[in-house]
Amino acid sequence: MSAGSSIGVDVGGTKVLAVRISVEGTVQDVATRPMPGRSAPEAEVEHAVVEAARAVSDGDGAAPIGVSAAGLVDRAGEHYLFGAHLPWRDAPLRSRLAEQTGHPVVLENDANCAAYAELLLGAARDVDSALLITIGTGIGGALVLDRRIVRGANGLAGEFGHMQVVPDGLACECGLRGCWEQYCSGRALERVTRVALGKHRDGPEVSRMALDGDDVARQAFATIGTWLGVGVAGLVSAFDPERVVVGGGVSAVGDLLLAPARSALLGSLQGTGHRPVPDLVPAALGPQAGAIGAALLARDGRP
Ligand SMILES: [Zn+2]
Structure with missing residues (x-):
């Protein structure tokens, strides 16, 4: 178990990508799961997110999880409102995933997550x-x-x-x-x-x-x-x-x-x-930028 680590899960149009990062932001583990599809039941996609997060959690039940999702997330980071490539509509996704994982969860739009990662560690430093x-x-x-x-x-x-x-x-x-x-x-x-x-x-x-x-x-x-x-x-x-x-x-x-x-x-x-x-x-951070940014937001708290 790695003290102070956090988890980021990026839910994209074709796959679910999870990373665990150290408190300094170094990637320690990566896992992917297939994205069930934009017409799949919401619960099935949530299951893929939970599975991907578990795969990198290293037994740390307290590690905060950041979830990066393509599409419209409300300002409070509670609801996923709408997205062309994902199934949720006006769904209280943050609390659902917190309940299903037992971890603290933050929810953020995927590009905002990638921007946060590039701002802290990448091409916009x-x-x-x-x-x-x-x-x-x-x-x-x-x-x-x-x-x-x-x-x-x-x-x-x-x-x-x-x-x-x-x-x-x-x-x-x-x-x-x-x-x-x-x-x-x-x-x-x-x-x-x-x-x-x-x-x-x-x-x-x-x-x-x-x-x-x-x-x-x-x-x-x-x-x-x-x-x-x-x-x-x-x-x-x-x-x-x-x-x-x-x-x-x-x-x-x-x-x-x-x-x-x-x-x-x-x-x-x-x-x-x-x-x-x-x-x-x-x-600078490649295809993991969204997941890394989500993990950094989970570490820092959503600004
Ligand atoms: Zn359009």
Whole structure:
């Protein structure tokens, strides 16, 4: 049993990832469970969360658990309200998981968790303001100003993936049309590749093909990278951050995504050449950022 450790569980569209971290933030153990699916019963997904947390708990029944969930979490961190990729609707998720695990639980939006981890331990350690964009199944976002996560009046700020970028555009799982994440996400990457190749390749396959030099896959990354830069330019115009940190599984190809994004950012921002333009950099903590951030929030208390 490790004294002072905390647990973070990230509930994403495809898997449940749990970590245990030391009091200094070092990852000590990792476990994953399949995500039962967005149409699965709520209890089944809760069971996967509890199992993943147990797998890393090292017998420490007092270790606080942070739960990182994609979608809308209320400002108090009590209710999961809505998410395109998870089944809960207006559910008192924090208290349910506290009851089922017997551990203290904090609940937070996944991008806010990842931003907290990058702020304390990662790519935003040395700046006061940053935008965090995570590109996975969809887009997650968080805004840090004066080293604090901006939550908005209801805790719902940072849902950048569902800003409409194309009026009457592609249908989104959230029920709207033309959302940014329909043009810049793992799903978008698969769609663009399918149109070009005439057959399906899943996101990780397209990433491997691009890293191996495949032209179609590289062009698909250039397309979604351009959409990334265009969307980021709007956010930079609104918030003027010092740095833009890009994480999530889709960003693992690095500059194949980020170089077209940087050039679209420059081309879509007012007054370039006469103003500072924020660096657009990869996240430092990789695919565990959400779970690590959740564990750090469990350690520190939700600010
Ligand atoms: Zn949407």
